[in-house]
Amino acid sequence: MPRFALSLAFVAIAAAGIFAQDPPMSTYPATPLANKHFSYPSGIPYQADTDTNLIRGAQSGYNLCNSTTEGQDSLCQTSFLNHLDDFCLWAPPEPNSTIADTEGEEVAWCTKPGRGTRVIPPGALQGVQYMRTPDYIQVVGFIDQTKVNIADGDYGGELDPHGADLRGNPLGGLLFSNAFNASNSDNNTFTQAIEWTNFMGGGSFCLKVCDPAGAHAADYCQHIFDRIGCAYNAPNNAQNGTFEVCLGDNQDFPGVYTSSGTVMTYTQPPESLGAITTMPYTPVVPASSSCTTFASADLYSSAASVFSSIVTTTATSTASGSAKTGSGSGSGSLPSATRSSSSADVSGVANGASMGASSMLMGSGAGAGAVIGLMGLLFSMTFLA
Ligand SMILES: *[C@@H]1O[C@H](CO)[C@@H](O)[C@H](O)[C@H]1NC(C)=O
Numbered sequence: 001m002p003r004f005a006l007s008l009a010f011v012a013i014a015a016a017g018i019f020a021q022d023p024p025m026s027t028y029p030a031t032p033l034a035n036k037h038f039s040y041p042s043g044i045p046y047q048a049d050t051d052t053n054l055i056r057g058a059q060s061g062y063n064l065c066n067s068t069t070e071g072q073d074s075l076c077q078t079s080f081l082n083h084l085d086d087f088c089l090w091a092p093p094e095p096n097s098t099i100a101d102t103e104g105e106e107v108a109w110c111t112k113p114g115r116g117t118r119v120i121p122p123g124a125l126q127g128v129q130y131m132r133t134p135d136y137i138q139v140v141g142f143i144d145q146t147k148v149n150i151a152d153g154d155y156g157g158e159l160d161p162h163g164a165d166l167r168g169n170p171l172g173g174l175l176f177s178n179a180f181n182a183s184n185s186d187n188n189t190f191t192q193a194i195e196w197t198n199f200m201g202g203g204s205f206c207l208k209v210c211d212p213a214g215a216h217a218a219d220y221c222q223h224i225f226d227r228i229g230c231a232y233n234a235p236n237n238a239q240n241g242t243f244e245v246c247l248g249d250n251q252d253f254p255g256v257y258t259s260s261g262t263v264m265t266y267t268q269p270p271e272s273l274g275a276i277t278t279m280p281y282t283p284v285v286p287a288s289s290s291c292t293t294f295a296s297a298d299l300y301s302s303a304a305s306v307f308s309s310i311v312t313t314t315a316t317s318t319a320s321g322s323a324k325t326g327s328g329s330g331s332g333s334l335p336s337a338t339r340s341s342s343s344a345d346v347s348g349v350a351n352g353a354s355m356g357a358s359s360m361l362m363g364s365g366a367g368a369g370a371v372i373g374l375m376g377l378l379f380s381m382t383f384l385a
């Protein structure tokens with residue numbers, strides 16, 4: 001055979017070998033989500049996560065959200081924390097889901113219409129404290145989580161723009177605020193938050209968003225303590241039934257505490273060692289001031305009007321009324337089987353908003369790690385390998 005024919009044959013075989021199977025999947029994107037910067041609204045892409053052939057698949061929703069995407073089927077993954085009456089939480093797209101099973105695909109549920117997202121149904125929010133400090137803004141509160149598609153009794157988990165594979169949970173999730181100093185009180189000037197954490201579950205939530213202009217945004221919004229809930233990651237004195245705006249001092253960095261005059265850093269044990277049943281410290285709730293309370297009906301009336309118009313047009317009921325009524329989700333003590341956990345930067349946690357450490361730890365007790373979704377298991381294997 002002429003040498004030329006031989007090499008052609010070789011090329012053909014080699015090509016067949018390559019194309020007979022898909023190229024190996026990768027874990028990490030070319031650029032971590034936290035390194036992608038966009039301006040709102042002019043610079044928002046259809047999706048922030050455009051890598052293909054990654055283990056967790058494609059971004060499930062989109063970031064370019066407008067009046068055509070608005071509504072309770074929206075898959076908008078562009079979120080906001082502006083004020084007590086104007087913020088969004090990450091929650092599942094389908095009813096009766098656990099956070100652990102859906103962490104990669106949560107969508108934005110907002111207190112008001114107008115940004116192409118879902119709207120948090122009237123009565124879901126049972127108490128919210130908005131806190132502004134020098135380095136971050138935070139909302140902590142109580143929620144009938146079944147109204148935002150979280151299964152009754154799910155102790156939930158943590159969402160942030162990192163995740164074990166640096167694509168974020170949800171994948172491609174973006175978050176903006178008009179409340180930082182850079183906006184200079186102009187509600188139409190938005191800053192992308194690069195560091196934030198959102199714990200959802202156990203009938204409560206906390207969303208802390210750090211000002212990127214601060215020197216310690218990544219420390220104040222540390223995302224690695226995903227098993228110890230709001231009480232340790234966003235220490236607060238939010239009260240169920242109270243809606244208030246406060247100014248406050250900065251918290252300690254999550255996981256950092258002072259014991260007998262020595263500054264210590266907590267190490268969160270891996271899930272393989274079982275439930276976290278004791279903690280070496282009690283988090284300090286920083287001083288707050290200038291708290292102003294509101295009635296929820298005054299805060300969330302535009303959400304209520306969205307739902308009353310839905311009810312009117314479908315003529316099924318006239319009962320959507322007041323935003324003040326909360327229907328309890330029965331999120332007290334629950335059997336461990338309903339809790340789930342995955343290792344991809346979300347674990348089964350009790351997110352006590354202002355619950356004491358002991359009840360919160362009991363909440364995350366026996367169930368943590370008991371049910372690991374397939375995705376979570378795959379991730380443990382990938383990341384332990
Ligand atoms: C509205 O959002 C959809 C979904 O992201 C997008 O396809 C469409 O181009 C947007 N429309 C405008 C005018 O930006």
Ligand SMILES: *[C@@H]1O[C@H](CO)[C@@H](O)[C@H](O)[C@H]1NC(C)=O
Nearest residue numbers: 095096097146150151152338
């Ligand atoms: C939610 O899902 C669980 C487990 O799949 C099921 O047992 C329960 O009946 C569902 N609840 C609702 C309200 O659909």
Ligand SMILES: *[C@@H]1O[C@H](CO)[C@@H](O)[C@H](O)[C@H]1NC(C)=O
Nearest residue numbers: 082083084085086185186187
């Ligand atoms: C800006 O937003 C705040 C908080 O939602 C609101 O109180 C204020 O009225 C808004 N300012 C303007 C000019 O709309």
Ligand SMILES: *[C@@H]1O[C@H](CO)[C@@H](O)[C@H](O)[C@H]1NC(C)=O
Nearest residue numbers: 134135181211212213214215
């Ligand atoms: C925002 O402004 C306040 C008041 O001047 C200041 O105390 C705080 O440090 C500023 N925050 C950042 C992140 O620069």
Ligand SMILES: *[C@@H]1O[C@H](CO)[C@@H](O)[C@H](O)[C@H]1NC(C)=O
Nearest residue numbers: 126142203240326327328329
């Ligand atoms: C908050 O209050 C509502 C209404 O009283 C109650 O149904 C709900 O269980 C409470 N949430 C928590 C986490 O205690």
